[in-house]
Amino acid sequence: MSSDVDTINQAADRHGTAGHLEAAGAPAVPADGTLRVLRTGEFAFETGGVLPRMDIAYETWGTLDEDGSNAVLLLHALTGDTHVARGASGEPGWWDGFVGPGLTVDTDKYFVVAPGMVGGCNGTTGPGSAAPDGRAWGSRFPFTTIRDSVRLEARLADALGVDAWHTVLGGSMGGARALEWAVTFPERVGRCVSIASTAASTAEQIAFAQIQTRAIRLDPAFAGGDYYSAPARTPGERAGFGEGPVAGLGIARRMAHITYRSDVEFDARFGRTAQQDEEPLGSASLERGRYQVESYLDHQATKLVGRFDANAYVVITEALMSHDVGRGRGGVDAALAGLDGVEFLIAAVDSDRLYWPVQAEAMASRLPNCPPVEYIRTPIGHDGFLTDVEQLSGVLKRTVFTR
Ligand SMILES: CC(=O)SCCNC(=O)CCNC(=O)[C@H](O)C(C)(C)COP(=O)(O)OP(=O)(O)OC[C@H]1O[C@@H](n2cnc3c(N)ncnc32)[C@H](O)[C@@H]1OP(=O)(O)O
Numbered sequence: 001m002s003s004d005v006d007t008i009n010q011a012a013d014r015h016g017t018a019g020h021l022e023a024a025g026a027p028a029v030p031a032d033g034t035l036r037v038l039r040t041g042e043f044a045f046e047t048g049g050v051l052p053r054m055d056i057a058y059e060t061w062g063t064l065d066e067d068g069s070n071a072v073l074l075l076h077a078l079t080g081d082t083h084v085a086r087g088a089s090g091e092p093g094w095w096d097g098f099v100g101p102g103l104t105v106d107t108d109k110y111f112v113v114a115p116g117m118v119g120g121c122n123g124t125t126g127p128g129s130a131a132p133d134g135r136a137w138g139s140r141f142p143f144t145t146i147r148d149s150v151r152l153e154a155r156l157a158d159a160l161g162v163d164a165w166h167t168v169l170g171g172s173m174g175g176a177r178a179l180e181w182a183v184t185f186p187e188r189v190g191r192c193v194s195i196a197s198t199a200a201s202t203a204e205q206i207a208f209a210q211i212q213t214r215a216i217r218l219d220p221a222f223a224g225g226d227y228y229s230a231p232a233r234t235p236g237e238r239a240g241f242g243e244g245p246v247a248g249l250g251i252a253r254r255m256a257h258i259t260y261r262s263d264v265e266f267d268a269r270f271g272r273t274a275q276q277d278e279e280p281l282g283s284a285s286l287e288r289g290r291y292q293v294e295s296y297l298d299h300q301a302t303k304l305v306g307r308f309d310a311n312a313y314v315v316i317t318e319a320l321m322s323h324d325v326g327r328g329r330g331g332v333d334a335a336l337a338g339l340d341g342v343e344f345l346i347a348a349v350d351s352d353r354l355y356w357p358v359q360a361e362a363m364a365s366r367l368p369n370c371p372p373v374e375y376i377r378t379p380i381g382h383d384g385f386l387t388d389v390e391q392l393s394g395v396l397k398r399t400v401f402t403r
């Protein structure tokens with residue numbers, strides 16, 4: 001472990017507030033699914049800006065083999081976090097049923113590592129984290145890219161003693177991060193699994209994202225990004241949850257959530273039905289009740305506002321807008337063409353209207369020796385990679401996780 005790196009091991013209750021610093025160089029073996037934070041030194045961002053210290057939050061499951069050959073890097077999507085699967089706390093993770101003992105990513109056999117994005121709000125340094133002056137970074141937080149996260153994750157790999165990952169895997173933004181890993185560090189990636197993702201964000205994806213970031217920035221409570229009542233000082237502390245531009249964040253989530261699902265699902269599930277005893281047609285005034293789908297979106301917005309910081313949402317969304325593995329590398333084709341040392345698996349959701357299957361096909365066709373795209377077939381839409389993982393499981397057990 002390098003001298004500028006300490007490890008903070010969060011208590012098993014990941015919603016607690018006080019992390020504790022372990023003796024540098026001799027971290028205790030953590031319980032599976034326990035929030036930990038690696039404290040690293042100065043970090044220069046891809047497009048400018050330097051922070052004097054960068055923390056990266058992560059959780060692990062299983063044990064690294066002596067030869068270091070069983071490490072799997074699992075990368076979360078936009079509003080995901082490090083808690084992929086349940087562990088010591090028993091709290092369910094967002095890919096429960098996919099990662100765990102005896103499951104597809106079998107944590108009895110693989111050492112699974114799940115880090116948080118740079119700029120997030122769940123332990124990795126982000127705009128809500130405390131700056132040296134004791135205030136949240138807020139508007140001073142640098143613009144960040146997917147590549148910044150990959151470079152920070154490489155520091156984590158170094159600290160954990162992982163020279164090369166058996167597999168780097170993720171969905172949506174996690175898929176973008178996985179692909180960026182393969183392009184940046186091909187010698188450190190054995191297999192790359194990119195699900196419901198793309199090699200470069202398209203104009204339409206940027207457009208959907210822009211509406212969301214505008215909704216947040218235009219909320220008067222955004223205050224230029226400096227709205228925190230208190231910064232996050234320790235790994236378990238959350239800053240900005242439920243405060244600041246919550247109306248804007250709620251609108252952003254509503255917009256985003258529509259793109260995560262499909263018209264077929266919405267029609268089948270909600271149709272034109274009114275929410276309980278509400279009257280969507282209204283009456284003599286402008287006030288009216290809601291359709292079921294409106295109530296559903298309101299619920300999705302409320303839930304996200306309770307578990308996410310608006311600034312972090314902007315920072316990470318703009319990082320995803322910047323995603324382009326071809327930037328500065330002669331374009332996407334050139335960036336992907338040389339990756340013949342990495343085994344790829346590209347998967348798509350057939351009903352995805354955000355990361356269209358055609359983009360997965362285009363990505364696969366540009367990758368050397370890439371097998372045909374695997375499909376999750378579901379009417380759900382983009383979120384199918386979170387809701388229908390059992391379809392992916394069979395393929396991954398056969399091709400990637402064969403131990
Ligand atoms: C728990 C965490 O912190 S997760 C953190 C990490 N999260 C992630 O990485 C992914 C983010 N999560 C997601 O995107 C979603 O939660 C998904 C995709 C996983 C969930 O998808 P689904 O299981 O299909 O759930 P769905 O989108 O239908 O939402 C169900 C919710 O809508 C609510 N709902 C359904 N109909 C209505 C309605 N008419 N009015 C109001 N609410 C409604 C349900 O009560 C349920 O509420 P709950 O989630 O509070 O229990």
Ligand SMILES: N[C@@H](CCO)C(=O)O
Pocket residue numbers: 077078079080171172173260383
């Ligand atoms: N619903 C997921 C999908 C984003 O790709 C999330 O919020 O992270």
